[in-house]
Amino acid sequence: MKLSVLLAPTLKEVPREAEAASHRLLLRGGFIRALSAGVYQFLPMGLRVLRKIEGIVREEMNRAGAQELLLPALHPRELWEVTGRWTTYGDDMMKVKDRTGRDFGLGPTHEEVITNLMAQEVQSHADLPKMLYQIQVKFRDEPRPRHGLLRCKEFLMKDCYSFDATREGAEKSYAVMKRAYETIFTRVGIPFFPVQADPGLIGGSLSHEFIMPSESGEDTVLRCESCDAAVSAMRPDGSPEAAACPACGKDRKKMTGMEIGHIFFLGTKYSSKMHAEFLDADGTRKPIEMGCYGIGVSRLVSAVVEARHDEKGIVWPKSCAPYRAVVVPILMDKPDVIEAAERLYRDLDLAAPGDVLLDDRPARAGVKINDADLVGVPVRVVLGRGVSKGLAEIQERAGQKSREVPLESAVEEIRKIWA
RNA sequence: CGGGGUGUAGCUCAGCUUGGCUAGAGCGCUUGGUUCGGGACCAAGAGGCCCCGAGUUCAAAUCUCGGCACCCCGACCA
CATH class of the missing domain: 3.40.50.800 (Anticodon-binding domain)
Structure with missing residues (x-):
């Protein structure tokens, strides 16, 4: 590509709004432009980086045995009423009406949609296991978007869902995904570590966040330097975690980072509510054991820049350079x-x-x-x-x-x- | 949603306190010339709903009221 024809408007001066290094450099380098708070346009070079990261994610998902599909962004209200999340997800979901006044949500995540699909398509234990993923735009009505691509109202996400007949199978799927995530972040070229996390609104019993150490990050974790075990600094009930590492007793260090991936063991939380069941070999009907696995692909773009820049600009790793x-x-x-x-x-x-x-x-x-x-x-x-x-x-x-x-x-x- | 800040040229900003000349600078852009290995120089230009609306006033970028947008901290969140 000839630079004389490429839309790559570099800036000598820093636009007023940018504070975080990744935000400034992505704007200055002509990769992105804001359309509205937390809503970004990817210019040609920004899109190329996004596509390369997407490519790495796709390869590793496929390698892990997941199949790509594409689900709608527009979700009918009734689907979310089944799980109760039309209310509990609340204002974090963008809501719209069609011309007849029917309510829709713009998908912030896709458990309802995919579980509904699998409820229709899975009949027998022979139909399992399955792992399905998509790379798609998500909408979340963030109360406060910030730091460029770090926290947006509209962003690109890879979301994967696993469906197993047994708990053991589901735990195996979870482990496979955890390994795939480690490979992805290594290939993308950023430092990271897994952290035991709060399942939050997605729910479930077990969950890991993948954290990249960064001052611009929004998460605080406690990390043990001797055994590398790390946990969220805040527990779900709001009380701070103890400073001593439960594994080895040594002191843990508080550090900030950004969440670049999150995996959840869901069990039958969604499948039982949505009647996603199968007929097992013993002749009984059982709800499918599920897991879900997310990576903020557009956020990864800014994560890479946070991790890989100097005073002159961005230092893209080979794997995701434009x-x-x-x-x-x-x-x-x-x-x-x-x-x-x-x-x-x-x-x-x-x-x-x-x-x-x-x-x-x-x-x-x-x-x-x-x-x-x-x-x-x-x-x-x-x-x-x-x-x-x-x-x-x-x-x-x-x-x-x-x-x-x-x-x-x-x-x-x-x-x-x-x- | 609470607190703070900012809206003036494509970008960064001055001007506002104390209302008044034709609204400015640097960068960028156009044209011409001189330059030519680390964001050149000279000259001439183009470019403005001074965020929007209502008010006060002879007169508003400037004062008052109301709105909107954007940024930062917090709350919340993957």
Whole structure:
């Protein structure tokens, strides 16, 4: 992609509203723009990051044996009345009426919808187990959206639901998902740790949050440094957890972080209310054992930036960078430089189709290089004076210093970095 | 929902206290020129419902009242 045609409006100055590092950098880098409080537009580069993270999540879900589907965002009120959550979820759910006055909710989560589906489709223990997931826009009427993509009224979420015939099977599904989550966050490239958590409004008996340590986070956890066990600093009843680790007795440290994933063992909480039952081998009808597993995909974008930035801008991990490399010709009046840049761009684009940027803008060197640092593409190739000696300058965004390589081996060198 | 703050050019902001000239600066944008390896310089331009509404006044960006929006802290929340 040529930067001259890409909608990637970088900002030199920080928009007034941005406070958190990820919020500032995503705005400045031209990844996102606000439409309203907690409602964001993903510009082309922002969407590319979102899609890459989505791709990692999708691969790991599929690998874990989950099947992708797509459920509606518009939920009829009656469905939520069955579980009582039309009332208990309350104002956190966006509610709308159709032209006849019928009530609908914009889905904040999908237990009702998917349990209803499975109630219709599952007859026998032979139909189980099943794991189903979707990557979809969710709506939650947050009383206070904040920090850009961190907490939004509309956001992209991966939600997965497991359906098992037995409690043991359901616990196994839970464990499979927990492992998949660990793989996902590792691949995305952010630090994290699991925490025993409060099941909250989703409900159920067992639940883990995945926390990324960050000052911008909203969660406080107690973490034991010797055995790594961690819990929410507040228990459901509001009383603070004791400072000593129950596992090893050592002191625990209070720290803040952001929740990047949450998994719940649900048991039969929804299935029994919604009559999602199956006929077991022994001839009795039983409610399905369920679990649900969420990752805020759009929130992950800001989590990555919180974890991976420096004073110059974003330092995208290779796995979710909007582009894998950017070619930056900085002597725009030198035909050999232009020509070398276009050739290198074509060759790199052949190696990573659609994943390479060419900064063909007629801008000054400083502007281009600062933009490249801000946007945070992992590999930058500067073409300037060195071109007359057949040299290109490769700089890894995460690295310290650049190095010069012969133009003809530049593609090969960059492929090594990508590998 | 409680507390605090902010709404003036695309962005960052000054002007408001003490009402009055044609509403400003920097950055960005357009055109021309000089520059050209780390956010250049000179010149000429374009760009405004001073958040909205009602009031006070000869006169309101400025004062009063009411609303709306956005940000931060808290409550709540995955």
